[in-house]
Amino acid sequence: MLKKQRILTASALIAVSLMFGSCKSDYEKLKxxxxxxxxxxxxxxxxxxxxxxxxxxxxxxxxxxxxxxxxxxxxxxxxxxxxxxxxxxxxxxxxxxxxxxxxxxxxxxxxxxxxxxxxxxxxxxxxxxxxxxxxxxxxxxxxxxxxxxxxxxxxxxxxxxxxxxxxxxxxxxxDARLYYDIGDYLSAVMAFNNSLRDYPDTKYAEEMEFMMIKAQYLYARNSLYYKQEDRYNQAISYADQFTEKYPNSKYLREAASYRKISDQGIKQAKVLVAEASVDSKVAKKLAKKDTTTGQPQSVVGKQNERSPQNQ
CATH class of the missing domain: 1.25.40.10 (Tetratricopeptide repeat domain)
Known part of the structure; x- marks a missing residue:
């Protein structure tokens, strides 16, 4: 009896194998x-x-x-x-x-x-x-x-x-935000500006226009002193445009702070440039400062950024 069951089981397995083999063979033949x-x-x-x-x-x-x-x-x-x-x-x-x-x-x-x-x-x-x-x-x-x-x-x-x-x-x-995060502030300003030009109705418009102020300020602060006046002035221009465009912005107070310290930066830069014109040692020292990059920091409430003379 056991032997007969084994034979039946083996036969069933062979039949199943042949069935699947036949299906596969038919498809291969068709191909x-x-x-x-x-x-x-x-x-x-x-x-x-x-x-x-x-x-x-x-x-x-x-x-x-x-x-x-x-x-x-x-x-x-x-x-x-x-x-x-x-x-x-x-x-x-x-x-x-x-x-x-x-x-x-x-x-x-x-x-x-x-x-x-x-x-x-x-x-x-x-x-x-x-x-x-x-x-x-x-x-x-x-x-x-x-x-x-x-x-x-x-x-x-x-x-x-x-x-x-x-x-x-x-x-x-x-992409624009990434430039800012890695400290490439000039590229960040350009990228924010390009993004606003390409997508004038973007939901990020207010934030990006504020970020342009920050990036431009940090770009100016890390520049050679004799280049800082123009670059700080650009930050002030961005701040003024922002204030006019977004009078109720949550960034308004911070934008005003960047404007204030940019103005202070211009005054300090003028003093140092004047000193450098008559003192070669000062001129040599100032010539070493031109990184134009650096890790971003918030200026609001941070004393070490309130005046470039503390850098």
């Missing part, structure tokens, strides 16, 4: 087949069953064989979507774009043009990373809107563009 019509039918079946990896293998082989044939339009449509379903958005976007360009009269051309742009949108990385793909996606989405201004997809495309612009705005702010 190697020259029956392109059958291969295409089976590829579509795999796609509809959401077995996208097998579908892609078959479609990939068929793209060259169907090129120039009437059935190619359907094939390339499936091929683009198979890549999309597998989350290979770079490849999917490429194939959607090719479809739209190769079949401009197709009823699917609008859809594929949109999907090409959407794939670029999905390929857009976190705002902290390089935003080349984000800019590319904006261009493609805008092109779609220009080509199909009456499309029902225009509203969605516009929302996607705004999302990408928000990301670029975040990137611009973060």
């Amino acid at each position: 190697a087949s020259n029956d392109v019509a059958k291969k295409y039918r089976e590829a579509v079946k795999y796609y509809n069953k959401k077995d996208y990896n097998k579908a892609l293998d078959l479609f990939d082989d068929l793209t060259q064989r169907y090129r120039g044939k009437a059935e190619a339009e359907d094939l390339f449509y499936y091929y683009a979507y198979t890549n999309y379903k597998l989350k290979d958005y770079t490849s999917a976007g490429y194939h959607f774009k090719n479809f739209a360009e190769n079949y401009p009269s197709s009823t699917r051309a609008e859809e594929c043009r949109y999907m090409a742009a959407y794939c670029s949108y999905l390929d857009s990385p976190n705002y902290q990373l390089d935003q080349t793909n984000s800019s590319k996606a904006i261009e493609q989405l805008q092109l779609f809107i220009n080509l199909y201004p009456k499309s029902e997809r225009v509203a969605d495309a516009s929302k996607l563009i705004q999302n990408l612009r928000n990301k670029l705005e975040e990137k611009s702010y973060a």
Whole structure:
């Protein structure tokens, strides 16, 4: 009895093994087949069953064989979507774009043009990373809107563009803030200014305009004394502009403090420059001070920053 059970178990295992082996063999035979019509039918079946990896293998082989044939339009449509379903958005976007360009009269051309742009949108990385793909996606989405201004997809495309612009705005702010944090104050001033120019309606506008005052002050403070007057004056100019533009800002008191110590810095710099003009030892000493960088510090409530003579 035990022997008979073992035989039955072994037979069952062999049958299962043969069944799976046969399935695998059938698929491999299909891949190697020259029956392109059958291969295409089976590829579509795999796609509809959401077995996208097998579908892609078959479609990939068929793209060259169907090129120039009437059935190619359907094939390339499936091929683009198979890549999309597998989350290979770079490849999917490429194939959607090719479809739209190769079949401009197709009823699917609008859809594929949109999907090409959407794939670029999905390929857009976190705002902290390089935003080349984000800019590319904006261009493609805008092109779609220009080509199909009456499309029902225009509203969605516009929302996607705004999302990408928000990301670029975040990137611009973060890059400018990084310059400040590492003590490259001149670059910080320029970056804040550029960001405000590129995104005048940014939610960070008030903060960045205040940060320009701080960065310009610290840039001036770490400069050669004979260069400080002009640079402090620029900090004062930023402070005056800020006060006029944001009379109720939470940064107003601190902005006024930076203005005050910048004015004190100008007076101190003038004295030292005058001394240097008649004393070579003073001139030599002052010539050594020109770092124009340094770790950021808050001037409000810190006695050692209230006058440059204490540096």
